[in-house]
Amino acid sequence: MNWFANISLRRKLIVIQLMTTLAGLTLFGIFTVTNETRLHQADLGRKSETITRMIATNCTAPLDFLDGPAAEEVLGSARADDDVVNAWIYDAQGGLFAAYSKPGSPEFNFPQRSPGLYRGEGGFLTVSNEIEKRGEIIGVVSLRINVQQIWVVLFQSMVYATLAFAIGMGLALLLSLLLQRVISSPIHALVTMLKRVSEEGDYAIRAENPRRDEIGALCEGFNEMLGKIQQRETERDAAEATLRKSEQAMKRMRAYLQNIVDSMPSVLVAVDPDGTVTQWNREAAHMTGLTEEESRGRPVGDVLPVLQEQLEKVRAAVREGRRLENERFSVRGEGQEPKHYDLMVFPLVANGAQGAVVRLDDVTSRVQIEEMMVQTEKMMSVGGLAAGMAHEINNPLGGILQACQNIERRVSLDFPKNVEAAQEIGADLGMVRHYLEKRGILEFITGIRSDGTRAAGIVADMLAFSRKSESRQVRVDMAEIVDTVLRLAANDYDLKKQYDFRNVKIVREFEPGLPSVECDKTKIEQVLLNLVKNAAQALAGGKGENLPEIVVRVAKEPHFVRIEVQDNGPGMEENIRRRVFEPFFTTKEVGVGTGLGLSVSYFIITKQHKGTLTVESTPGKGARFIIRLPLAQEG
Amino acid sequence: MALAAFLVGFCFAARAEGDDAESRADNIRAAFIYKFTAYITWPETDAENFTIALLGKTNLLRPLREIARDRKVGEKPLVIKECATLEETTGAKILLVSAAPGCPLESILKKADSEKILTVGSTPGFAEKGVAINFCVIENRVGFEMNLGALKRAGLPVSSQLVSLAKLVEDTVQTENKGQPE
Numbered sequence A: 001m002n003w004f005a006n007i008s009l010r011r012k013l014i015v016i017q018l019m020t021t022l023a024g025l026t027l028f029g030i031f032t033v034t035n036e037t038r039l040h041q042a043d044l045g046r047k048s049e050t051i052t053r054m055i056a057t058n059c060t061a062p063l064d065f066l067d068g069p070a071a072e073e074v075l076g077s078a079r080a081d082d083d084v085v086n087a088w089i090y091d092a093q094g095g096l097f098a099a100y101s102k103p104g105s106p107e108f109n110f111p112q113r114s115p116g117l118y119r120g121e122g123g124f125l126t127v128s129n130e131i132e133k134r135g136e137i138i139g140v141v142s143l144r145i146n147v148q149q150i151w152v153v154l155f156q157s158m159v160y161a162t163l164a165f166a167i168g169m170g171l172a173l174l175l176s177l178l179l180q181r182v183i184s185s186p187i188h189a190l191v192t193m194l195k196r197v198s199e200e201g202d203y204a205i206r207a208e209n210p211r212r213d214e215i216g217a218l219c220e221g222f223n224e225m226l227g228k229i230q231q232r233e234t235e236r237d238a239a240e241a242t243l244r245k246s247e248q249a250m251k252r253m254r255a256y257l258q259n260i261v262d263s264m265p266s267v268l269v270a271v272d273p274d275g276t277v278t279q280w281n282r283e284a285a286h287m288t289g290l291t292e293e294e295s296r297g298r299p300v301g302d303v304l305p306v307l308q309e310q311l312e313k314v315r316a317a318v319r320e321g322r323r324l325e326n327e328r329f330s331v332r333g334e335g336q337e338p339k340h341y342d343l344m345v346f347p348l349v350a351n352g353a354q355g356a357v358v359r360l361d362d363v364t365s366r367v368q369i370e371e372m373m374v375q376t377e378k379m380m381s382v383g384g385l386a387a388g389m390a391h392e393i394n395n396p397l398g399g400i401l402q403a404c405q406n407i408e409r410r411v412s413l414d415f416p417k418n419v420e421a422a423q424e425i426g427a428d429l430g431m432v433r434h435y436l437e438k439r440g441i442l443e444f445i446t447g448i449r450s451d452g453t454r455a456a457g458i459v460a461d462m463l464a465f466s467r468k469s470e471s472r473q474v475r476v477d478m479a480e481i482v483d484t485v486l487r488l489a490a491n492d493y494d495l496k497k498q499y500d501f502r503n504v505k506i507v508r509e510f511e512p513g514l515p516s517v518e519c520d521k522t523k524i525e526q527v528l529l530n531l532v533k534n535a536a537q538a539l540a541g542g543k544g545e546n547l548p549e550i551v552v553r554v555a556k557e558p559h560f561v562r563i564e565v566q567d568n569g570p571g572m573e574e575n576i577r578r579r580v581f582e583p584f585f586t587t588k589e590v591g592v593g594t595g596l597g598l599s600v601s602y603f604i605i606t607k608q609h610k611g612t613l614t615v616e617s618t619p620g621k622g623a624r625f626i627i628r629l630p631l632a633q634e635g
Numbered sequence B: 001m002a003l004a005a006f007l008v009g010f011c012f013a014a015r016a017e018g019d020d021a022e023s024r025a026d027n028i029r030a031a032f033i034y035k036f037t038a039y040i041t042w043p044e045t046d047a048e049n050f051t052i053a054l055l056g057k058t059n060l061l062r063p064l065r066e067i068a069r070d071r072k073v074g075e076k077p078l079v080i081k082e083c084a085t086l087e088e089t090t091g092a093k094i095l096l097v098s099a100a101p102g103c104p105l106e107s108i109l110k111k112a113d114s115e116k117i118l119t120v121g122s123t124p125g126f127a128e129k130g131v132a133i134n135f136c137v138i139e140n141r142v143g144f145e146m147n148l149g150a151l152k153r154a155g156l157p158v159s160s161q162l163v164s165l166a167k168l169v170e171d172t173v174q175t176e177n178k179g180q181p182e
Helices: A002-006 A008-065 A068-080 A148-199 A215-264 A281-287 A307-319 A364-410 A415-423 A429-437 A443-463 A478-491 A521-539 A597-608 B002-011 B018-036 B061-068 B103-114 B150-155 B161-167 B172-178
Strands: A084-091 A096-101 A114-121 A124-133 A136-147 A265-273 A276-278 A322-330 A336-346 A357-360 A472-475 A504-510 A518-519 A551-555 A560-567 A612-617 A623-630 B050-055 B076-083 B094-097 B118-121 B134-140 B141-146
Touching: A002 B150, A008 A068, A008 A084, A008 A096, A008 A124, A008 A136, A008 A148, A008 B161, A068 A096, A136 A336, A148 A215, A215 A281, A265 A281, A307 A322, A307 A336, A307 A357, A336 A364, A364 A443, A364 A504, A415 A429, A429 A443, A472 A478, A478 A504, A478 A521, A478 A551, A478 A560, A518 A521, A521 A560, A521 A623, A597 A612, A597 A623, A597 B161, B018 B061, B018 B094, B018 B118, B018 B134, B018 B141, B050 B061, B061 B076, B094 B103, B103 B118, B103 B150, B141 B161, B150 B172
Parallel strands: A504 A551, B050 B076, B050 B094, B094 B118, B118 B134
Antiparallel strands: A084 A096, A084 A136, A114 A124, A124 A136, A265 A276, A265 A357, A322 A336, A336 A357, A472 A518, A551 A560, A560 A623, A612 A623, B134 B141
């Protein structure tokens, strides 16, 4: 019966209607056919008995008077009935007295029977009746009757029953369709409507309800329910929208705050009153290598080891709800430069929150810059001094150098005037010159001039720190400057300074399409020459396994032109690297460097061109100086 | 049953020639006379016996007496009475009239009509003369003629079955009496 439970109501109605009608009509048909057959049988039986009795009565005298022809005549009267096929008269001794057969029917021998109805074989019925004369039985008459007619009647009954059945079923089908229209159609419409509601999620759909019966009440009930759901849905949607908006705003705000916290270049750590980490920003993760998940819930001292010695202060501040501002402390690792930090603790007081925010800034660079600034200030004062001294020193120096030059010129054989003057006094200029050379006087004079020139250079370098230094900004092609510098450097070798460009491989890596830069060409050339010379010196001093090589790169950055001078020399230790731009800091032997070259370069690039000069180095792997010059000069 | 066997025996015997054949035919006739009693509605009387009277000389006396020995008609014993005169026949139900009854046939018939006596003959022409049932030979078998007018006059209703077996003859007596046939 599962199939029945699963078929549609419409089909159920039709099936029930048809099954009921089928059962009723079948029962009716069976009853009708059976009854008709039974009645016909009874009728036939009665008729046969009547005929037999009549013949028995009429046969009494012929049998009594042994009048065979008369008896046969009586039997022959049975021919009036088409159904009688054979008739026999037996005498009291059972002997056949007379017989009759319907014309055309075969002879049939029938044994004598006692009175009554007998169903014969092959659709024949035998009826026997005793022949009586005043209570004395003088014989028996038997009739064999064809009952095929019963089958005809049965067939007719069945035809009528079948017709009635077909008409009944047709009517039942019509009725069920009508019922279906009246009952199942509205239910089907209701189901379709509910399916639409379910599929489309549209609770505004309503069932059409033109009726006042139970189905109408059902539709009304559904409509009411849908109305309530729709109202609830609307309210829920509105609430959800508000909630969603709030959540989004909150999320945005949280992300924004997190972004702010993460964007801070400071280490920001939120701690609870016990000093356990509750929040951890990106800088903290960057500094410690621990993610927020890894550090959350752990004591701040464990995850921020640099705070180890400051923990007591932090705890006290958190406990007392007191701010701790700009507490500077230093931590020195083994064999490392000291690192400087600024520590701030802000107690959380708003909204009943407990704990504090710890802010930690690595101010090592700042401290160093501050220190450098102090030195720069020193240089400035040197510059100021130099500017004041320049004339005073330059004038005597000029006198000395000019005098040296004059001495050299006046002992030269190249000038006829010198020869004449010597002849006037009777001396041979050649001899004089020979004497001077022999005694090394000319060499002294050359030494005086060389040292004087060097002194003038130092003064000129010192003047570079002077703000008064003139600057002629012109737009130049950086690649061209680099080429010029490299050409100059190639011709410049100094045995004393032990460098020789002829042994150094120079590699140029110029990015194509470089923009021109506005700068003081001479100053930039000075800086580049200084860097290239330094590199060559570094390569000369080192005993590296690699072939000495200097790579000069020029590349474009969004707002700068970057010039790199890289060597594959011995490189620098970190503590040296940090100090290379300090004035008067040098690792070269006394007399080789003044300690001003790199600091002057730094000054030219940073102060005069608003650019940057940095150095990267790994001991044993060489060094790389990086100049960044802004594309657009300000001021 | 015995009578039937008897009757069948005589039936075939009747076809034979000679005295034996005549004797068997007499036996059949006697049996027929007895059988007639079943098909006629007799008037109610106080008589103790059912009497068959024989008037004149006839061969049927012996077979009738044979039949009457162990048979009754209804509840009444069957009695065969040989009569010399017509008066002796009074009280009989059936009167067997021989070929020479010793008295005029008219008087016999008159008495029979008045006393509701069935007249039976075995002489050719008797039926036409007014005897109710007269034996004859039909198709070489013993049969009988019947004068329905005589039966009506005698007031004896007869079964149609018996009538259907009989050869009906015209009633000349009635014609003579009333001057026109029925």
